[in-house]
Amino acid sequence: MDRREFIKVSGAGMLTLFLSGCGVSMLGGGDNRAAGAAPAAGVSKSQGGKGMKIVVVTGSPHKAGTSALLADKFIEGAQAAGHEVFRFNAAFEDIHPCLGCDACGMNGPCVQKDAIENKLIQKLVDCDMIVLVTPLYYYGMSAQLKTIVDRFYSRTGRIAGKKSLLMATAYNSADWTMSALVDHYDTLVRYMNWKDMGKVLAIGCGSRSLIEQSKFPDQAYQLGKSL
């Protein structure tokens, strides 16, 4: 798929959003079928609610870091509410960036047989909700998480239409600390026709002790529990 076609897919998503608000995605079932995406896709098997399948993707190289704590707490809450959670810690898996080869035609499989293809991608296709968790790196998501997001490319239509959530931690505490990350996430939500279910933006949390004293772990737990 060349750039022009990718823009066409993007256009289809935007048009769908414009026409249908946050309803059923046509990313996989509409105009982009010609561009190689899955037919009748974009809607997870279950429509969400209780007993959802949730995929949590973390992006920090710190196993017991600040964003890992948010993931832990969110999962605790979500499981207490009866949801099924699959966690994928990108920094500790064999993952590789998208090659841009377009062998997938935006509808898989990927030529790279790594942990994204072998362990994660089908979970993303089958789930009801995707939770992105990252430390703030130069005002965006970490490269580990971005690697996963870029690899959505092989199943774009089938990962569309999910619920989603963003959780992030940062050292700085200025009110604009998370602005660029949130803009990126919101744009992703719009393009993927996801339904944003909330954000935990833990500013001023550059270390484990700082976040443990903050309100954010409880926010993450309550968000998980409220789903």
Ligand SMILES: Cc1cc2nc3c(=O)[nH]c(=O)nc-3n(C[C@H](O)[C@H](O)[C@H](O)COP(=O)(O)O)c2cc1C
């Ligand atoms: C490469 C790198 C880039 C960072 N960039 C930012 C930044 O732009 N803004 C910020 O507030 N903190 C930044 N930080 C601090 C981390 O976001 C912060 O320490 C966070 O709590 C780390 O999360 P973790 O423990 O889950 O890895 C950066 C840290 C690293 C290692």
